[in-house]
Structure formats: C-alpha cells, structure tokens
Amino acid sequence: MTVKKDYIRPLDLRQGRVDMNHGAGGRAGMQLIDEVFARAFDNEFLRQGDDGAALPAPPPGHRLVMATDGHVISPLFFPGGDIGALSVHGTVNDVAMMGAQPLYLSASFILEEGFALADLKRVVDSMAAAAREAGVPVVTGDTKVVERGKGDGVFIATTGVGALPPGRRLSGALAQPGDVVIVSGTIGEHGVAVLSQRESLEFETAIVSDTAALHGLVADLLAAVPEGAVRCLRDPTRGGLGTTLNEIARQSGVGLLLEEAAIPVLPQVDAACELLGLDPLYIANEGKLVAIVAPEAAQAALAALHAHPLGQRAARIGVVQADDHRFVQMTTRFGGRRVVDWLSGEPLPRIC
Amino acid sequence: MTVKKDYIRPLDLRQGRVDMNHGAGGRAGMQLIDEVFARAFDNEFLRQGDDGAALPAPPPGHRLVMATDGHVISPLFFPGGDIGALSVHGTVNDVAMMGAQPLYLSASFILEEGFALADLKRVVDSMAAAAREAGVPVVTGDTKVVERGKGDGVFIATTGVGALPPGRRLSGALAQPGDVVIVSGTIGEHGVAVLSQRESLEFETAIVSDTAALHGLVADLLAAVPEGAVRCLRDPTRGGLGTTLNEIARQSGVGLLLEEAAIPVLPQVDAACELLGLDPLYIANEGKLVAIVAPEAAQAALAALHAHPLGQRAARIGVVQADDHRFVQMTTRFGGRRVVDWLSGEPLPRIC
Incomplete structure (x- = not known):
C-alpha cells in the first residue's frame, strides 16, 4: 500500500478528526491506513497489502502460542505510557508468560x-515504537469507526503469536507445594499512575x-534454570x-503463603494507595511478572532476574503449600496472618 | 477453568446485565468467562486456562498466515446472522483468501x-456454533467492559492463524492482463439484510x-487448478x-473490465437497492469471494465453484487488462461503458 498519488490532499494530522468515512471501506479509509498506520508500522509483511500476512513459521519442533488482549484504558495517555505502547506490551507479555x-x-x-487524528497518530507512533523496540512487528491490522458516543476515542485489540520450544510447558496448573513465589x-x-491521572492527583514523587515488554527478561530467566524448574509465569x-x-x-489446587514484608512496593505507591484507599496487591502492573519456581532453582532464577534491567528489584515473596481450600494467605508485617482473597470492594475499571 | 463451586449463585442469564465488575479482574469476571465463554467455546486449548494457548504448529514447510478483523456491526442481530457468527466467518475468510x-x-x-447477558450468551453461542461448523476453534480470548455510552453492546475483534502450503502465493498484486475475474x-x-433491519424495512421476499465461512470453497477451488493459476482471492x-x-x-497496477449483465444479483436485492438508492456493487458481502484466475484455468475454477454449495451461482464477470490508470470499467447492460470508481457518496457505516 505505497501508492499515495490517489489522494487529492494529505490527511490533516493536526486539526483533522476521524469521521465515519474512515471506516466505510473506500478511499478515505485507505488514506488513513496509508498515512497513519502503514507509515508507522512499516515492515515487509504489512507491505504485502493483502487481507492477511504470510509469515515464516516457527522453527521445526516448536509449537505456536497465541494470546489476545483488548485495550480500553482510560485515559489514553498516562504517566509512563499510552494505550499504544500498552497494547504491544500487554500482548507480548501474554505470549512470553x-x-x-x-x-x-x-x-x-x-x-x-x-x-x-493527532491523538490517533500519537497512539499509533507510540505503538510502532514499542513494537520496534520489542522486535515484534505488527504484521496485519484492521480499522473500524463507530459513531460518536458509541466508543471512547480508540480501543485496540492486539493478538500475538509466538514460538514455544520443544518440551517446554509453563502453566498456572503446575505449581507444587514447596515451590517458591517470585x-x-x-x-x-x-x-x-493511571488512577492519579484520572483523578488529577499530583504526588510529590x-x-x-x-x-514494558518482558520477553527479554523471561528469556534470561528460562535460560538460567533447568527446563521445567519454572512452573508458571504470569x-x-x-x-x-x-x-x-x-x-x-x-488452577493448581494449592495454597500460597506470602510474606508481606518481602513484597516490593515503592514508598510513593504505598503512600498513594493509602491516600486512595487502595491495596497495592490488587493494583494492575504492566511490566512485572510472577514466577512459580522449583525450590532448588529459586536462587538461580532470582540471580537471572536481578541481572536484567527490568528485574533488579525481583524478590522471593512466598511459597506454595498444600491446601485443599486453595487459599492465598499472607504473613503480615505485624506477624499475623490474613487471607488475600479475590478482589473485593470497588473495581478499578479500564486500567488496561 | 472448570472449577465452578466458587460462585455463590450462577449468573442470571435471563435478566442479568454486564456490569463494570465483569471487566475488573476478579471473581465476577472469572464467573462470566466460566459460565458464558468457556462453556460455549470449550476445547482442549481454551481448557489450558492460561494467558495464551499452546498449539500444534502448521505442518513442516508451511508458512503462517495471520489476519485480524474488528466487528462493530449494528444491529447485532440481523436476518441470516449476528455479530458472533460474523466475527468467525470474517476472519476465517481473511485467512482463507x-x-x-x-x-x-x-x-x-x-x-x-x-x-x-441473554444477548451476550446468544452472540457467544452463535459464535461458538460458527467456529465448530468451520472446524476452527477459539483457542484464547479476552473480555473488557466499558461504561454505558462508551461502547455499543459488544464489539468483537477476532484474529485467525492458518497454515500456508509450500510454494503457494496469492496476492492482490499478482493480477495480470488476460486474467479472468470470477x-x-x-x-x-x-x-x-443489515440495512433493511436497521431501517425496519420489510421486503416481499x-x-x-x-x-458463511469460505475456506471449504477455497480449498476446492485451489485443488481444481494448477498452483499459481489463482492469482488472488478476496x-x-x-x-x-x-x-x-x-x-x-x-495493487497490481492493472485495469479491469467488467460486464454488468454477468454480475449475479438476486432480484430482491436489486429491488431493495433501487428503493434505498444504493448500488449493489458497493454493498458488503460476507460469504462471497472474488478470484482472479489465469485464463486457461478459468473453466476448471468455475466448475469447482459450481460444485460447492456456496459457489453454485459463481460467474465469470470480467477480465484484467493493461491500464496505467488502473481503472475498473464496466460494460453496462445498455452497451455503454462506465468507470466503477472507489466508493463515493454516503458511506454505509458499521456493516461488519
């Protein structure tokens, strides 16, 4: 889709707005694709310009992994990111997990x-930058337009495909008593960050x-321990x-026992949570992982995480134990023990 | 995700409605997934219950094809289908093309x-039936909820992955002068059908x-002619x-010459288009394909289409010709010739 001479004038990317024509199948939609999407995401697969992309398959013996995520975060732009970068990171991470x-x-x-259109371009450019940085190209796409009041700026559903090496199996169903929670x-x-933006709160820090995309961190972690020692990543x-x-x-039919003092939380996040009446345990993360690891591999796993820029504050926060009730419990800072239940109280909508 | 005893009572699938809790990450969302999505789509991959699905890769030598489509059709239910079935057919067809x-x-x-929730269940059940009928399982998914007035019932983005046999290449860039348009x-x-539902029009017929899912039709077509004879499917x-x-x-840098009298249109569609002031040439189809075929293979291609229930009214409608202007022209029923331009006039929004 590189022929651009068809359009009488370029899109007005400063003052212009999305209109229903952009989604109706025709010249306007094609112009939007050419001048915003194709230009930002440009790669050999997208350049095929067909209804889908034809792609090299994973290496022999590998299985496929497929994961999808819809992104409806509000606001679209927040400290540290935007819906575009998030939509890349979220799905790259689901594949990596x-x-x-x-x-x-x-x-x-x-x-x-x-x-x-200026906001759309900002989102798409950020998404393209995140995809380039992650080394995972956006190879095919689709655009629809809904009437004012039937959407909210932009929603982005991303799907990721990955290659799973022979013999590898990670699953939330594989945690065993004695395993370590990292x-x-x-x-x-x-x-x-998103809630403070939404509430127009300003914090001192x-x-x-x-x-962030975690596939590099995951690769380092998995390379550092024997196959099978990492039971599950999430x-x-x-x-x-x-x-x-x-x-x-x-999923595993086990209990978990956490140690509150071991769970790393930034002081400013702790303070903000106190102010907002929230528990950091139920707040969304977009650049962190949980690993359930065999006890004999925990040391090596932690070392591998610590050696990566995205894992410097990795910590061992608990253990898996036999428990028919499948309770997650936590030893508190004050030496007591409480159940960390499923999310209760007010939900935090549209956080991703 | 088959543990169901956690929920105090089952979802009220008759009177219940989606609320923000269903998208907040927690027990309510998990219940919705268990009782609506997992139950309808049930398959071995979805049952893995992880962030993504681990899947057998395509046979050796095959490449991957990946295609995606967002579905925002309004109304959600229309004569002959609904957004659920459509979201399966649309993406299966993009992969097949x-x-x-x-x-x-x-x-x-x-x-x-x-x-x-009753409408959601109806949509999901229809989607699951379409996936089963097509033999293409929904292996992973995601659900988000937006506030009232920020969406429109349900949007569904589907992504399809397929296996492309060695040596096969179909592309909109491969049409050559002399090729036949079918x-x-x-x-x-x-x-x-969608517009009449939207406008509450009723026609005599x-x-x-x-x-419909067209991959069976495509397979029959491709099997009937030498590799490479079908240049492009859309x-x-x-x-x-x-x-x-x-x-x-x-895409191919060619012109096309169509013959109006050869293009099959049902009389009731012709009549409805006349009433609505529409041209059938610009009206969406969801169970039809266009094939650009080498002239020597056209006969065999047509025969293969005619032999399939979805291709009984297949027709040769034109030829590819050299044209630097890349015009699509049409010999009209009255013997004249006109340009079939890009969609002009009012767009038809949210038709898929």
Missing part, C-alpha cells in the same frame, strides 16, 4: 467518530506506569498480584 | 456496561445475509465488489 518467543502481532483498532519487581505503579495486570496468585492457586 | 487453511481463532470482546455468487445480500466485504476490485487494480 507461556514461555514462548513472541514473533508477530496483529492490531484491530476501533475508532470513535470525532477522535482527533515477583520481578515493585508492584502497583501502573494502576496508581512522580509515579509512572511500569509498562503478568499480574488487571486485578493485580492478589488476583493473579488466586488464579494460580485455583 | 491468502490460500491458507485456517487453524485457530482468538477473540477479544469489548462489552458495554448494561448489555443484557465472483463466487450473488452480491449484496449481507449489506441489504426476505433478504438474508450470506455470512472477500468483497466492506465497500463491496467495486471497492475490492479497485484495490486489486491498484
């Missing part, structure tokens, strides 16, 4: 009539989203660490 | 607060959407046959 090497992304955009860094930054996004750990407990 | 065998689908749902059946039913959805043919002409 399966133990796979992310290879390709697809992107489906649902635009609201009246959305500023988190790759401080929790709660993403959710607090800036809190920025941790949004990125504790929506619902936070507390929800993710409950999911693992439920 | 590349000449690939569709293998897997992912699905991302964006729900509006207040959307009736359409697999009557055009315009989907768009007219019911017009139903042609929404499903003329949004923007209709006229837009699709202009895209091919642009």
Whole structure:
C-alpha cells in the first residue's frame, strides 16, 4: 500500500478528526491506513497489502502460542505510557508468560467518530515504537469507526503469536507445594499512575506506569534454570498480584503463603494507595511478572532476574503449600496472618 | 477453568446485565468467562486456562498466515446472522483468501456496561456454533467492559492463524492482463439484510445475509487448478465488489473490465437497492469471494465453484487488462461503458 498519488490532499494530522468515512471501506479509509498506520508500522509483511500476512513459521519442533488482549484504558495517555505502547506490551507479555518467543502481532483498532487524528497518530507512533523496540512487528491490522458516543476515542485489540520450544510447558496448573513465589519487581505503579491521572492527583514523587515488554527478561530467566524448574509465569495486570496468585492457586489446587514484608512496593505507591484507599496487591502492573519456581532453582532464577534491567528489584515473596481450600494467605508485617482473597470492594475499571 | 463451586449463585442469564465488575479482574469476571465463554467455546486449548494457548504448529514447510478483523456491526442481530457468527466467518475468510487453511481463532470482546447477558450468551453461542461448523476453534480470548455510552453492546475483534502450503502465493498484486475475474455468487445480500433491519424495512421476499465461512470453497477451488493459476482471492466485504476490485487494480497496477449483465444479483436485492438508492456493487458481502484466475484455468475454477454449495451461482464477470490508470470499467447492460470508481457518496457505516 505505497501508492499515495490517489489522494487529492494529505490527511490533516493536526486539526483533522476521524469521521465515519474512515471506516466505510473506500478511499478515505485507505488514506488513513496509508498515512497513519502503514507509515508507522512499516515492515515487509504489512507491505504485502493483502487481507492477511504470510509469515515464516516457527522453527521445526516448536509449537505456536497465541494470546489476545483488548485495550480500553482510560485515559489514553498516562504517566509512563499510552494505550499504544500498552497494547504491544500487554500482548507480548501474554505470549512470553507461556514461555514462548513472541514473533508477530496483529492490531484491530476501533475508532470513535470525532477522535482527533493527532491523538490517533500519537497512539499509533507510540505503538510502532514499542513494537520496534520489542522486535515484534505488527504484521496485519484492521480499522473500524463507530459513531460518536458509541466508543471512547480508540480501543485496540492486539493478538500475538509466538514460538514455544520443544518440551517446554509453563502453566498456572503446575505449581507444587514447596515451590517458591517470585515477583520481578515493585508492584502497583501502573494502576496508581493511571488512577492519579484520572483523578488529577499530583504526588510529590512522580509515579509512572511500569509498562514494558518482558520477553527479554523471561528469556534470561528460562535460560538460567533447568527446563521445567519454572512452573508458571504470569503478568499480574488487571486485578493485580492478589488476583493473579488466586488464579494460580485455583488452577493448581494449592495454597500460597506470602510474606508481606518481602513484597516490593515503592514508598510513593504505598503512600498513594493509602491516600486512595487502595491495596497495592490488587493494583494492575504492566511490566512485572510472577514466577512459580522449583525450590532448588529459586536462587538461580532470582540471580537471572536481578541481572536484567527490568528485574533488579525481583524478590522471593512466598511459597506454595498444600491446601485443599486453595487459599492465598499472607504473613503480615505485624506477624499475623490474613487471607488475600479475590478482589473485593470497588473495581478499578479500564486500567488496561 | 472448570472449577465452578466458587460462585455463590450462577449468573442470571435471563435478566442479568454486564456490569463494570465483569471487566475488573476478579471473581465476577472469572464467573462470566466460566459460565458464558468457556462453556460455549470449550476445547482442549481454551481448557489450558492460561494467558495464551499452546498449539500444534502448521505442518513442516508451511508458512503462517495471520489476519485480524474488528466487528462493530449494528444491529447485532440481523436476518441470516449476528455479530458472533460474523466475527468467525470474517476472519476465517481473511485467512482463507491468502490460500491458507485456517487453524485457530482468538477473540477479544469489548462489552458495554448494561448489555443484557441473554444477548451476550446468544452472540457467544452463535459464535461458538460458527467456529465448530468451520472446524476452527477459539483457542484464547479476552473480555473488557466499558461504561454505558462508551461502547455499543459488544464489539468483537477476532484474529485467525492458518497454515500456508509450500510454494503457494496469492496476492492482490499478482493480477495480470488476460486474467479472468470470477465472483463466487450473488452480491449484496449481507449489506441489504443489515440495512433493511436497521431501517425496519420489510421486503416481499426476505433478504438474508450470506455470512458463511469460505475456506471449504477455497480449498476446492485451489485443488481444481494448477498452483499459481489463482492469482488472488478476496472477500468483497466492506465497500463491496467495486471497492475490492479497485484495490486489486491498484495493487497490481492493472485495469479491469467488467460486464454488468454477468454480475449475479438476486432480484430482491436489486429491488431493495433501487428503493434505498444504493448500488449493489458497493454493498458488503460476507460469504462471497472474488478470484482472479489465469485464463486457461478459468473453466476448471468455475466448475469447482459450481460444485460447492456456496459457489453454485459463481460467474465469470470480467477480465484484467493493461491500464496505467488502473481503472475498473464496466460494460453496462445498455452497451455503454462506465468507470466503477472507489466508493463515493454516503458511506454505509458499521456493516461488519
């Protein structure tokens, strides 16, 4: 899609807005694709210009991994990121948590009539930069437009495909009593950054989203321990660490015992949570992972995480134990013990 | 995700509505996934219950094909289909148009607060039935919820992955002068069915959407002619046959000459178009394909299409010719000749 002479004038990327024509199948939509999407994401696959992309398959013996995520975060721009970068990181991370090497992304955009083209370009450029940085190209896409009041600026659904090496199996169903629970860094930054932007709160120390692609960190972690020693990886996004750990407990039919003092939280996130009446355990992260690791591999796993820029504050935060009730419990700073239940109280909508 | 005893009571699938809790990451969201999505789509991959699905790769030597489509059709239910079935057919067809065998689908749902759970269940059940019928499982998914007035019931973005046999290449860039243009059946039913529903029009003869998965038809077509004889396949959805043919002409740098009398249109679609002031050439189809075929293979291609239930009214509608202007022209019923331009006039929004 590189023929550009068809258009009478270029899109007005400063003052222009999305209109229904951009989604109707025709010249306007094609111009939007050429001048915003194709230009930003440019790669050999997208340049094929067909209804889909034809792609090299994973190496022989590898399986495929496929993961998808819809992104509806509000506001679209927040400290440390925006919906574009997030939509790359979120899906790259879902593929990486399966133990796979992310290879390709697809992107489906649902635009609201009246959305500023300047904002769209900013989102798409950020998304393209995140994809380049991650080394995972957006190889195919789609754009639809809905009437004003039937959408909210832009929603982005991304799907990732990755290559899973022979013999590798990571799953939330594989946690065993005695395994160690590790988190790759401080929790709660993403959710607090978004909420503070939403509430127009200003904190003394800036809190920025941790949004990041974790496949490099995962590759280093998996290379440092024997195959099978990492039972499960999860990125504790929506619902936070507390929800993710409950999911693992439920899936594996085990209990978890956490140590509150071991869970890394930035002081400014702690303070903001106190102010907002929130528990960092339930706040979304977009650049952290939880690893359930065999006890004999925990030391090597932690060392590998610590050696990577995204894992410097990795910590051992608990253990897996036999428990028919599949409870996640926590030894508190005061020496007591409480249940870390499924998310209760007010939900935090549209955090990713 | 088969543990169901956690929930105090089952979802109220008759009177219940989507609320923000269903998208917040927690027990309510998990219940929605268990009782609506997982139950309908049930398959071995989805049952893994992880952030993504681990899947058998395509056979050795095959490449991957990846295609994505967002679905925002309004109304959600229309004669002959609904957004659920459509979201399967649309993406299966995009994969098939590349000449690939569709293998897997992912699905991302964006729900509006207040959307009736009964409608959601109806959509998901229809989607699951379409996936089963097509033999292409939904292997992974995601659900988000946006506030009332920030969405429109449900949007569904589906991504498909397929296997492309060695040596196969189909592309809109491969049309050559002398090639034959074939359409697999009557055009315009989907768009007219949706518009008539939207405008509450009733016609003497019911017009139903042609929404269907075309990969079986494609497989039969490709098996009937030598590799390379089918240059390009496209499903003329949004923007209709006229837009699709202009895209091919642009991509290949050729002209097309159509014969109006050869283009199959149901009489009731013709009549409805006249009433609505529409041209069937620009009306969306969801169960038709356009094939650009080498002249010596045209006969065999048509025979293969005619032998399949979805291609019985296939017709040869024109030829490819050299034309630096890349015009799509048409010999009219009255013997004149006109240019079939890119879609002009009022767009038809949210037709898929």
